[in-house]
Amino acid sequence: METLSFEAALQQLEETVGRLESGQLTLEEALAVYERGQKLAAYCAQQLETARLKVDILAAGGEIVTLLDDDNPND
């Protein structure tokens, strides 16, 4: 889950809801799918909550330098 991009997590969450809504799962499966969905939703929410823009710039020497982003309110 930690390496999942927001987009991938959101997509998996959508699929999870779809599977649960299809009603074709056994109760046991449904509970497991639900638990997974809850984790994905929490992960998505946490991503939205804590994300901070990372800005890199190609320096004159050809290396990529991460800018210290003073404008980020959470820094």
Added chain:
Amino acid sequence: MNLAAGRSRLERPTWSVSELNRYIRDLFEVDMRLRDVQLEGEISNWRPARSGHLYFTLKDSASQIACVMWRSDAGRLTFGPDNGDAVVARGYVSVYETSGAYQFYVQTLRPAGRGQLALAFEQLKQRLAAEGLFDPAHKKALPPFPRRLGVVTSADAAALRDILNVLRRRYPLATVLIAPTLVQGVEAPPQIVRALQWLDGRDDVDVILVARGGGSLEDLWAFNDEGVARAIFAARHPIISGVGHEIDFTIADFVADVRAPTPSAAAELATPDVAELWPLVAGLRQALDDSLIRRLEQQRRQLQALSRALHLLRPQAQVASYTQRLDDLWHRLGQAMIRRLTQAQTRLDVAGAALKGVSPLATLARGYAIVHAADGRVVASVHEVAPEQTVEVRLVDGRLALRVETVQPIPDRQV
């Protein structure tokens, strides 16, 4: 000062021509303002030399100045200047000591005036359109959730600040990779192309913004460069152009997969808004809960239905059901029997009454008698008996045995 003036009067030196010209040249060259001059004028006396250097004059209605453009600078010209062209030249002013003439040393030269720029713009636009570079079929779709945005723009310009501000507010989940470049002047187009190609060559970049803040038509000219247009067209990642203000259209805008009116707008078009993602995630969470609750409810109803069915099928219930049926039949049996007996009684009563009406006993009681022959037949006529025969007479209260003495029929009465 007074001392110096006094001395110069006393010992006035004699200069050579070369010394004077060098002195004047030095004066020109220490003047900061003359070291970088942007000059607008009309070309006349156009004299390209065999060496590749260009000699000409720039003039306006009242004045003129001799110009020279060295071969190294002339090689970068983007158009073919000629006498009468209105141009903007950039360079420095210095002195050609040999002839004692001050000159304008031109480093860059571009067409001036809306008319000429507009013409060049239209020609390139039509040519590239004919080649299909603007064809909607070539436009690439933007990724809905870009992870890394490439930005081609000037590193210290307001355009970049605008873009980063929008991204911070709108979609801080992304990362940004800036390829800084000049965005103005003759050096800009090849730099823009290099920056674009560098970003486009990277697999971790999802979408590229090519941006520049507002400026004059001349300022934006780098984005009307054919090389820039072709680099945008050749890119494998989707490109969003955001050059100038809303009203500015550049060739880059036409080739780009999406044209944004400004750099900020380019950043907005490139990204979803977290403000809209919050409800999306919340909605999915709700759907997840709803769907599980529905599932459990459905399961509960199913369980209820089954337990009801089980209750109905238990043996006690069946016994009770048979008992009731038996009671019912028993009751119906009794009812049917009573109905039958009542019917029989009624028939009997009716028959008794009828019987009473036809009985001969009542007649006998009134004094009539019935005569039976010896063989028991009822005698109804005098002709059925003869004298000396015995007959039996029945009265209401007994029988008499009689002997017939005479037979006297009544005349005219035949039975």
